[in-house]
Amino acid sequence: MFDLNAAIGNWRAALAAQPGFSDSDLDELEDHLREEIGALEAADLSTEEAFLVACRRLGKPEDLSGEFAIADPERRRSFRLSWMITGALALLFLLLAAEVLTNIGLGTLGRIPGDQFLPLNGLGMGWVSAGIKLAVLIIGGLLIWRLLATDRSAHRLKRLGVGTIAAVALVLAGLALAARIGSRVYFFGGLPGADMPAITAFLAWIQFLVLLVLPVLLLVGLWRLVRS
Amino acid sequence: MTLNRELIAASTTPLVLSILSRGDGYGYALIKEVQDLSGDRIAWSDGMLYPVLRRLEEQGLIASYWQVADSGRRRRYYKIEYDGRRELSRWREQWELVGGVLDRLWGKETGCST
Numbered sequence: 559m560f561d562l563n564a565a566i567g568n569w570r571a572a573l574a575a576q577p578g579f580s581d582s583d584l585d586e587l588e589d590h591l592r593e594e595i596g597a598l599e600a601a602d603l604s605t606e607e608a609f610l611v612a613c614r615r616l617g618k619p620e621d622l623s624g625e626f627a628i629a630d631p632e633r634r635r636s637f638r639l640s641w642m643i644t645g646a647l648a649l650l651f652l653l654l655a656a657e658v659l660t661n662i663g664l665g666t667l668g669r670i671p672g673d674q675f676l677p678l679n680g681l682g683m684g685w686v687s688a689g690i691k692l693a694v695l696i697i698g699g700l701l702i703w704r705l706l707a708t709d710r711s712a713h714r715l716k717r718l719g720v721g722t723i724a725a726v727a728l729v730l731a732g733l734a735l736a737a738r739i740g741s742r743v744y745f746f747g748g749l750p751g752a753d754m755p756a757i758t759a760f761l762a763w764i765q766f767l768v769l770l771v772l773p774v775l776l777l778v779g780l781w782r783l784v785r786s
Numbered sequence: 787m788t789l790n791r792e793l794i795a796a797s798t799t800p801l802v803l804s805i806l807s808r809g810d811g812y813g814y815a816l817i818k819e820v821q822d823l824s825g826d827r828i829a830w831s832d833g834m835l836y837p838v839l840r841r842l843e844e845q846g847l848i849a850s851y852w853q854v855a856d857s858g859r860r861r862r863y864y865k866i867e868y869d870g871r872r873e874l875s876r877w878r879e880q881w882e883l884v885g886g887v888l889d890r891l892w893g894k895e896t897g898c899s900t
Contacts (some may be wrong), residue, residue: 582852583836586862587815589855590832593814596857617833625837 560606566591569613572711576623577637583626593618640715640723642780647727648702654734656694660687663740724777787825798830798838800877806848806866807874812855813839813862839864847873 567701569591570584579587591612598608616622705711715723789797805811805819813835820828842848848872855861866874 582862585860586836587833589812589859590836590863592816592857592859594832615832617831622833625833626840 560604560607560609562595562609565606565609573619573622575708575710576619577758578623587622589615605697619722636719639780643723643727643777644706644715646776647730648706651734652695652698652702654738655698656691658737658741659694661745663690665741665745667767692695728774729735788829794828794830797828797881798835799832799842800874801828802835802838803847803866803870803874803877804841805870806864810863810865816864833870842870845869 566588570588572582573579573587594615595605597607598611599605603611617625663767664687667686718726802816803819805816811819814832817832817835818828820830839848839850843850843864847867848864849867850862850864851861852860
C-alpha cells in the first residue's frame with residue numbers, strides 16, 4: 559500500500575539535503591506538490607502515479623536547488639562552508655582519536671610488569687602504533703561517513719548554520735586536543751626516564767596552541783574566500 | 787506550438803506581475819493561470835517559478851505572506867507592491883513596442899496588415 563505522507567516525507571528530506579532551500583521554501587514546494595497530486599488524482603490517476611508525475615513536473619532536487627541557488631547564492635555558499643568545517647573537524651577528530659588510542663594502548667602495555675613486552679620499545683612499538691592508527695582511521699572514517707552521508711544529517715547541518723557549527727567545532731577541537739595531551743603524558747609516563755612526562759607535556763601544550771590557532775586562521779581564510 | 791525557452795524566460799516577470807496586479811495569488815495558481823490563458827502553450831516548469839518569485843520579492847516588486855488555505859494547509863501568497871506596478875507599466879510599454887513593430891513588419895510582409 560502506497561503511503562503518500564511517507565513518500566512526501568522522503569521527497570522533502572531529499573530536497574532539504576540540497577543547498578539553497580529554507581524551511582519556508584520546503585513548505586511552499588510541499589504545498590505545491592500536494593496541490594498537484596490532488597489535481598492529478600481528480601484526473602483519475604492513482605495516488606502513487608499522481609505523486610510520481612507531480613514530482614517529475616516539479617523537477618529533480620538538484621535542478622531545483624540550482625534554480626534556488628541562483629536566486630540566493632549566499633545560502634548555497636553557507637551550506638558549502640558548513641560541510642567544509644564539518645569535514646575538517648571530522649578529519650581532525652579521526653587523527654586525534656588515532657593518536658590518543660595509540661598512546662593509551664602503548665602506555666598501558668609499557669606499564670605491564672616484566673620484560674615480555676620489551677620488543678615493543680623498538681620496531682614492535684612502531685608496528686603496534688601503525689596498526690592501531692590504521693584501524694581507528696578505517697573504522698572511524700566509515701562510521702563518520704555513514705553518519706554524515708544522509709539527507710537528515712545534511713538538513714541538520716543546514717539548520718545549525720555556519721556560525722554555530724564553527725563555534726561547536728572550536729570547542730570540540732579544544733577538548734580533543736586536551737585529550738591528546740593527557741594521553742601523551744600517560745604514554746610517556748610509562749617509559750623509563752626522569753623528566754619525560756614534563757617535557758612531553760610542555761611540547762604538547764605548544765602543539766595545542768598551534769593546532770588551535772591554525773584551524774581558526776584556516777576558517778577565517780575560507781570564510782573570506784567564500785564571501786569574495 | 788509552444789514558446790521557446792528564451793521567450794518564456796523573458797516573459798516570466800511581466801506575466802507574474804500582470805497576474806498579481808489582478809489579485810493576490812500563490813505559486814501553483816499562477817502556473818495554472820498562465821497555462822489556461824495561453825491554452826497550454828506557455829508551459830512553465832513548476833520548479834522554475836519559485837526562484838523567480840524569490841528574486842522579485844528581493845527586488846521589492848512583490849511581497850509574500852502565509853495564510854491557511856481552504857485545504858487546511860499553510861500556503862504562501864504573493865501580492866504586488868507599488869514598485870511592482872511601476873515595473874509592470876515599464877514592461878508593458880516595452881512589450882507593446884516590440885509587439886507593435888513585429889505586427890507592422892509581419893503585416894507588410896504577408897500583405898495582411900492589421
